[in-house]
Amino acid sequence: MKFLYKKPRVTPPVEGRTGVMIVNLGTPEGTDYFSVRRYLSEFLSDQRVIESSPFIWQPILQGIVLAKRPFVSGENYARIWDREENASPLRVYTQRQAEKLAKRFKKDGVPVEWGMRYGKPSVSQALDRLMDQGCDRIISIPLYPQYSATTTATANDQLFRALMKRRYQPSVLTVPSFPDHPLFIKALENSVRETLQGLDFKPQRIVASFHGLPKTCVDKGDPYQKECYRTATALREALDLREEQMPVTFQSRFGPLEWIQPYTAPFVTDLPKQGITKIAVIMPGFISDCIETLDEIGNELREEFLEAGGEKFAMIPCLNDTDDSINLLEKLSRDALQGFHPSEG
Numbered sequence: 001m002k003f004l005y006k007k008p009r010v011t012p013p014v015e016g017r018t019g020v021m022i023v024n025l026g027t028p029e030g031t032d033y034f035s036v037r038r039y040l041s042e043f044l045s046d047q048r049v050i051e052s053s054p055f056i057w058q059p060i061l062q063g064i065v066l067a068k069r070p071f072v073s074g075e076n077y078a079r080i081w082d083r084e085e086n087a088s089p090l091r092v093y094t095q096r097q098a099e100k101l102a103k104r105f106k107k108d109g110v111p112v113e114w115g116m117r118y119g120k121p122s123v124s125q126a127l128d129r130l131m132d133q134g135c136d137r138i139i140s141i142p143l144y145p146q147y148s149a150t151t152t153a154t155a156n157d158q159l160f161r162a163l164m165k166r167r168y169q170p171s172v173l174t175v176p177s178f179p180d181h182p183l184f185i186k187a188l189e190n191s192v193r194e195t196l197q198g199l200d201f202k203p204q205r206i207v208a209s210f211h212g213l214p215k216t217c218v219d220k221g222d223p224y225q226k227e228c229y230r231t232a233t234a235l236r237e238a239l240d241l242r243e244e245q246m247p248v249t250f251q252s253r254f255g256p257l258e259w260i261q262p263y264t265a266p267f268v269t270d271l272p273k274q275g276i277t278k279i280a281v282i283m284p285g286f287i288s289d290c291i292e293t294l295d296e297i298g299n300e301l302r303e304e305f306l307e308a309g310g311e312k313f314a315m316i317p318c319l320n321d322t323d324d325s326i327n328l329l330e331k332l333s334r335d336a337l338q339g340f341h342p343s344e345g
């Protein structure tokens with residue numbers, strides 16, 4: 001058991017000091033082949049994400065998938081790269097969310113840090129930074145509105161893995177998913193209303209496109225799909241829309257297996273045949289814009305829709321680092337703080 005306790009923390013914890021950590025998926029450090037390969041290799045080696053036996057999957061991943069996909073994905077990342085920050089949008093927004101949330105908690109003496117499940121800064125580094133500031137209690141917020149074992153659970157696994165290596169373990173509270181949290185739905189509602197106000201057309205449909213998931217995951221009990229429907233139902237209610245006006249679809253399919261349906265691309269490219277040529281797309285499964293929203297929807301799907309006879313296409317931005325987004329994160333954090341300090345209100 002020597003590998004445990006490798007890292008003695010020298011800073012004694014301050015009794016009762018709580019820190020907040022926001023955890024996102026992770027993203028490549030650059031758009032070149034090796035940066036993307038490193039990222040995809042770590043991501044797709046996670047058995048929470050690909051559940052096949054590693055004896056079968058690893059040769060396929062290392063030999064076939066990682067030979068080609070980093071080139072293709074690298075080109076896609078290059079199209080959406082934040083040139084000013086020289087970083088992937090997912091990283092830029094996650095960092096800004098943490099910085100803005102930290103400002104909200106400054107007077108409370110609650111530090112806020114951010115970590116990525118895959119790549120850097122890691123969850124372990126975020127934990128170090130909180131513990132270095134004396135935290136003996138950690139609130140961890142996986143930045144996924146809908147729970148999935150492939151995202152929420154693996155983010156939590158990574159935190160507990162990091163704790164395994166430490167002699168002193170802070171107390172940890174992991175924040176649950178928030179598919180129909182009032183502030184989440186309010187933030188989505190506001191983003192829809194704001195985007196629609198700026199358009200020169202009225203969309204005939206607002207397609208709610210969520211990240212997909214292999215169907216087997218849902219069959220085995222992953223509540224993700226149900227939570228996506230909870231989000232969509234609450235958002236429709238807030239906007240007073242009927243089900244057909246805001247259909248739910250699933251995007252970003254990976255690999256040959258069946259994923260949950262309907263798939264976004266065929267659904268959307270079929271709309272012009274039905275006389276629906278003006279649409280907006282919202283992606284309420286993503287807190288921050290990333291390759292899947294900006295490129296797969298904003299670039300690829302837009303082009304496919306227009307080629308299929310569509311006339312107008314609008315993308316509703318994710319919550320990113322808007323005030324509404326930070327209000328939500330602050331509320332989730334403050335409610336969790338109450339869990340740690342119930343008598344202090």
Ligand SMILES: C=CC1=C(C)c2cc3[nH]c(cc4nc(cc5[nH]c(cc1n2)c(C)c5CCC(=O)O)C(CCC(=O)O)=C4C)c(C)c3C=C
Pocket residue numbers: 025026027028049050069073088090144148150151211212213214224252254255285286289290291292
């Ligand atoms: C089997 C593979 C995948 C599963 C399962 C999966 C679930 C899943 N992912 C997100 C959120 C994001 N995924 C992102 C990128 C991305 N996802 C996969 C594969 C699976 N995702 C890949 C291979 C990639 C990389 C991009 C590519 O090469 O196409 C991202 C964006 C990352 C970025 O850098 O911008 C997010 C966010 C959810 C919510 C989810 C399960 C519900």
Ligand SMILES: [Fe+2]
Pocket residue numbers: 211252
């Ligand atoms: Fe994904």
Ligand SMILES: [Fe+2]
Pocket residue numbers: 252253291292296
């Ligand atoms: Fe994609």
